[in-house]
Amino acid sequence: MVTRGFTGRRPPEATRERLPPGQYLTEDFPVLQLGPTPRIDLDRWRFTLREGSRPLKTWTWAEFEALPRTTWSGDIHCVTKWSKFDTAWEGVSFDDILAAAGIAAPTGFLLAEGYDDYTTNLPVADLAGAKAMVATRYAGAPITPDHGGPARLLVPHLYFWKSAKWVKGLRFTQRDEAGFWELRGYHMYGDPWREQRFTGD
Amino acid sequence: MIEPDARPLAWQRATILAITPVTPRVRSYRLGVAFDRPAHAGQHVDLRLTAPDGYQAQRSYSIASAPDDSGTIELLIEGLSDGEVSVFFEEVAAVGDEIELRGPIGGSFVWVPEDGGPLLLVGGGSGIVPLLAMLRHRAAAAPDVRSLLIYSVREGAEAIAREELLDRARDEPGFDLMLNVTREGGGRRLDAALMAEALDRLGTPRHVYACGSNAFVEAASNLLLDAGLAPGTIRTERFGG
Numbered sequence: 155m156v157t158r159g160f161t162g163r164r165p166p167e168a169t170r171e172r173l174p175p176g177q178y179l180t181e182d183f184p185v186l187q188l189g190p191t192p193r194i195d196l197d198r199w200r201f202t203l204r205e206g207s208r209p210l211k212t213w214t215w216a217e218f219e220a221l222p223r224t225t226w227s228g229d230i231h232c233v234t235k236w237s238k239f240d241t242a243w244e245g246v247s248f249d250d251i252l253a254a255a256g257i258a259a260p261t262g263f264l265l266a267e268g269y270d271d272y273t274t275n276l277p278v279a280d281l282a283g284a285k286a287m288v289a290t291r292y293a294g295a296p297i298t299p300d301h302g303g304p305a306r307l308l309v310p311h312l313y314f315w316k317s318a319k320w321v322k323g324l325r326f327t328q329r330d331e332a333g334f335w336e337l338r339g340y341h342m343y344g345d346p347w348r349e350q351r352f353t354g355d
Numbered sequence: 356m357i358e359p360d361a362r363p364l365a366w367q368r369a370t371i372l373a374i375t376p377v378t379p380r381v382r383s384y385r386l387g388v389a390f391d392r393p394a395h396a397g398q399h400v401d402l403r404l405t406a407p408d409g410y411q412a413q414r415s416y417s418i419a420s421a422p423d424d425s426g427t428i429e430l431l432i433e434g435l436s437d438g439e440v441s442v443f444f445e446e447v448a449a450v451g452d453e454i455e456l457r458g459p460i461g462g463s464f465v466w467v468p469e470d471g472g473p474l475l476l477v478g479g480g481s482g483i484v485p486l487l488a489m490l491r492h493r494a495a496a497a498p499d500v501r502s503l504l505i506y507s508v509r510e511g512a513e514a515i516a517r518e519e520l521l522d523r524a525r526d527e528p529g530f531d532l533m534l535n536v537t538r539e540g541g542g543r544r545l546d547a548a549l550m551a552e553a554l555d556r557l558g559t560p561r562h563v564y565a566c567g568s569n570a571f572v573e574a575a576s577n578l579l580l581d582a583g584l585a586p587g588t589i590r591t592e593r594f595g596g
């Protein structure tokens with residue numbers, strides 16, 4: 155349906171090609187979160203892999219920082235419609251985390267869990283093969299608390315609500331269990347290029 | 356938590372029924388639209404504008420009206436300099452126009468009467484909009500729930516629904532208002548003393564909702580944590596900017 159009188163402020167062609175449907179480019183770094191920014195003490199920070207409720211492996215901050223590092227640069231897309239281009243992240247890839255734990259993924263799905271009790275569900279296939287990391291640095295500096303520091307998940311090919319902030323662990327699940335937003339009507343998978351914002355999109 | 360609805364959220368047409376100025380930069384848009392699912396105070400809609408060549412822009416706007424069966428909703432849209440969608444509303448949209456939207460959206464920043472209180476609402480600028488829906492709903496459906504609104508604006512003239520809020524504070528026994536002006540005579544930003552006064556007047560809130568720009572919500576929620584409130588009681592909505 156054409157909106158009477160709307161012409162729009164089209165971004166340049168090169169920008170439009172990089173924008174998934176319904177997104178617009180921002181130069182800022184907006185924030186989406188459901189509550190206050192949690193206060194996390196690095197001395198008490200832990201990152202834990204679990205299968206169901208059973209812990210498989212836990213790292214302290216110093217141990218986690220000693221794992222092999224990965225970098226990734228590219229575009230990120232938030233379900234609230236902003237996209238940001240050429241963001242630069244550094245952290246530990248999902249593959250390296252599993253390798254350091256000495257395990258293969260025990261199931262095909264997991265829930266990323268945050269220190270704010272946030273959860274979000276992901277297929278293991280969308281993390282493995284250098285597709286995701288637990289990031290600890292953004293643009294060359296430690297990630298600030300409002301952007302999910304000290305550590306956040308980074309799964310840049312999905313809407314950014316999948317990149318759980320203040321991540322404290324990954325819990326492998328037998329089936330694809332809905333996380334916080336997914337229980338509240340957001341899409342189970344969240345591919346920005348297919349505009350999978352809400353259930354049924 | 357409100358019941359999730361597994362049905363797809365379809366785009367639908369809404370007609371602009373009335374446009375009313377509210378402040379120098381904010382207008383009220385009354386839209387005729389029937390949702391296929393219940394709405395809750397605090398939710399928003401997504402609007403989609405389409406140009407003749409198919410180019411589209413989408414943005415989110417909170418619903419200012421309380422959930423009711425009038426078949427209409429109220430949006431309050433602030434015109435931002437250079438804003439693609441808000442300036443279209445400010446300069447082009449007219450009564451009788453059809454706008455595509457879908458909703459209601461949002462399952463976290465929501466208050467239902469069964470949630471009860473005391474209720475602490477903290478709004479900055481246009482961040483008042485979803486809080487207004489909560490206050491309107493509270494007055495109609497749960498007037499016994501005690502509530503306090505801290506509403507921070509740069510200048511008094513920018514306060515959305517100022518008369519309504521002052522009237523409510525005067526007429527509704529369970530509602531208390533703290534209007535805070537940051538840039539006029541003796542104005543100050545939200546600070547620990549102001550938060551302490553609010554908590555003193557209200558008591559410890561069971562639910563806190565903070566809404567506004569990123570910077571406002573970050574500052575407000577940090578003050579709330581400093582004041583000793585439990586993180587799990589505080590819900591936030593960030594409009595951007």
Ligand SMILES: Cc1cc2nc3c(=O)[nH]c(=O)nc-3n(C[C@H](O)[C@H](O)[C@H](O)COP(=O)(O)OP(=O)(O)OC[C@H]3O[C@@H](n4cnc5c(N)ncnc54)[C@H](O)[C@@H]3O)c2cc1C
Binds near residue numbers: 414415416594
């Ligand atoms: C859940 C949700 C609910 C919202 N509810 C409302 C509402 O009830 N009323 C309302 O007026 N807006 C609301 N917003 C903001 C709205 O979605 C748009 O972001 C806003 O109208 C700007 O869009 P635009 O196309 O006019 O500006 P754009 O073209 O996107 O941006 C224009 C300029 O303004 C800046 N900018 C963008 N957004 C903001 C902002 N919010 N504050 C300050 N500067 C900004 C940009 O950085 C840019 O410089 C809400 C946002 C969210 C996520």
